[in-house]
Amino acid sequence: MKLSLFNPSDTQSVIRLFTEVFTTSEGKSEGEVIGTLVTNLIATTKPQELIGFTASDDDGIIACIFFSRFIVPNKQSAFILAPVAVATQHQGLGTGQKLIRYGLDYLKRQMVDLVFTYGDPAFYTKTGFKPIAETVVKAPFALSEPIGWLAQSLDGHPIETMQGATQCVEALSDSKYW
Ligand SMILES: CC(C)(COP(=O)(O)OP(=O)(O)OC[C@H]1O[C@@H](n2cnc3c(N)ncnc32)[C@H](O)[C@@H]1OP(=O)(O)O)[C@@H](O)C(=O)NCCC(=O)NCCS
Structure with a gap:
């Protein structure tokens, strides 16, 4: 398995992957919602504000993740991981965790x-x-499942309490994703 940075030439394969994976796991309408989200994320996010990674085998891309810029009140450099998909037949084999660690x-x-x-x-x-x-x-945005709000520090310092609002990129700025 090869892990790589997302390349714009991967766009159609990646949109197809997300649509198929979420259609299988959550149903047709969620597949379309996530396919549209990925389409918008790639189309509307400045290159320096979007970093994607793919995992591929001989047949092509089998997993993909995106991180997009997330603005926090204390001006630390932050990204948010969303969405994540591993091809249905490749799930449960450690690929998702490997790609996220990468x-x-x-x-x-x-x-x-x-x-x-x-x-x-x-x-x-x-x-x-x-x-x-x-x-x-x-x-x-208001969270439908606050238990799912998760974070980690990469700089070795504990996450400090911050007053004020945060901001995600435009493609994620829709209450239906939250
Ligand atoms: C969720 C997903 C990204 C995980 O990737 P993966 O490669 O299948 O997972 P890994 O093999 O790296 O990790 C498997 C571990 O995570 C857990 N896990 C896998 N899928 C999970 C899920 N949907 N929810 C909770 N835990 C999950 C398993 O219990 C397993 O734990 P174990 O090793 O202790 O048994 C992948 O299954 C997927 O794309 N699912 C459909 C789309 C989706 O739900 N995306 C994430 C949206 S939050």
Whole structure:
């Protein structure tokens, strides 16, 4: 398996991957919602504010993750991980965790301080994320499942409590994702 930075030439394969994976796991409408999210994320996010990673085997891309710029009140450098997909027939083999660790290592080398995500703690705590209270760092929208608000520090310092609002990129700025 080869892990790489997302390349714009991967766009169609990656949109197809997310649509198929989420259609299988959550149903047709969620597949379309996530396919559209990825389309918008790639189309509307400045290159320096979006970093994607792919895992490929001989047949092509089998997993993909995106990190996008996340603005926090204390001006530390932060990204948010979303979305994440591993091809259905490749799930449960460690690929998702490997790709996330690969992405986190890359962000750490880029001197990123904090990474957030919003998802199932049972999965994301395996790669260093921990639940974070909204009294410490607010989510950008009202959360339907506050238990899924997760973060980790990459700079070796504990996450400090911050007053004020946070901001995600435009493609994620829709309450339906939160
Ligand atoms: C969730 C997903 C990204 C995990 O990637 P993966 O390569 O299948 O997972 P890994 O093999 O690296 O990790 C497996 C571990 O995570 C757990 N895990 C896997 N999928 C999980 C899920 N959907 N929710 C909670 N835990 C999950 C497993 O219990 C397993 O734990 P174990 O090793 O202790 O048995 C992948 O299954 C996927 O794309 N699912 C459909 C889309 C999705 O739900 N995306 C994430 C949205 S938050």
